Amino acid sequence: MPGLLLGDEFPNFEADTTIGRIKFHDFLGSSWGILFSHPKDFTPVCTTELARAARISDEFKKRGVKMIALSIDSVEDHRNWSKDVMAFNSEAESPLPFPIIADDKRELAIKLGMLDPDEKDKDGMPLTARCVFVIGPDKKMKLSILYPATTGRNFDELLRVIDSLQLTAQQKVATPVDWKPGDKVMVVPSISEAEAAALFPKGVTTKRCLLGRNTCGTLSSEETLKINPH
Incomplete structure (x- = not known):
């Protein structure tokens, strides 16, 4: 959707x-949730992407993230393509572990601002980027x-980035x-030193910039692992 910004409620579309x-x-x-779109079924780059997404679907599940794809073809094409995708993974008998949205009329792709004007199909129609x-669980982007x-x-x-989004949604850190998970993180600037000390009892390291005008708090790796849910 043109104008859909971070923090906006994501459209409750039917498909x-x-x-x-x-x-x-x-x-x-x-x-x-994660929604990822693809230009077209049975195309090579898209097949490698879906195959990779299928291989690591358990990683998304561990994080409590529901996966869903979109491509501008029919449900029947999607189901046939899914067999190719899993065969690419040498798992021809396994179902694709997430659904694919059918958008053969490009209605949802237009609504969500997904079309790539520079890439067109054989009929001259723009492909989905x-x-x-x-x-998030609050249905906001x-x-x-x-x-x-x-x-x-x-x-x-x-x-x-999902690890970061989930961590920073729970804790006052950036x-x-x-x-990457396990690395040090920063206390957000709006937190006072006293509050930071209370929130993170293992200690916060403060580093000052050259002119001393800005500071950033950094947690220890141990504290990061403690507050990281993954």
Whole structure:
């Protein structure tokens, strides 16, 4: 949807999927959710992405994140494609562990601002870009990433950023550059030194900038592991 911003309530759309008709908010329930779109079924980059997502689906499940994909083809095409995806993973007899939304009329892709104007199919119609939306249990958008159709995603990065989103939703901390679970984190600037000491009894290291105008608090790795739910 044009104008859909971080913190906005994610549209409660209805759609046909490989598991039947869904209403998006009901599908999520009280879970976190990730919706990732694909330009077209049976295309090579998309197949590698779905295969990777299937291989690490347990990692999303551990984090309480429901997965759902979208592509601008029919449910029947999605089901046939799913067999190819799992065969790519050498698991031809296993079902795809998450549903795919059918959007053959591009209605949802247009509503969510997913179309890539530079990439078109054989009929000259724009393909869906590789969008990623992470939605919180409150049904609000917590993250959006937009890749062009020609660039595959990094699902390790998606797991890393979900770890950060979930940690910072629970604790008054922020994660610095290249952070990963177990690394040190920063106390948010609105927390006083006294409050930080109370919240993090193992101690906070304060580093001052060159002119002494700004400070940042950093927790120990042990404290980070303690408050990280994963």
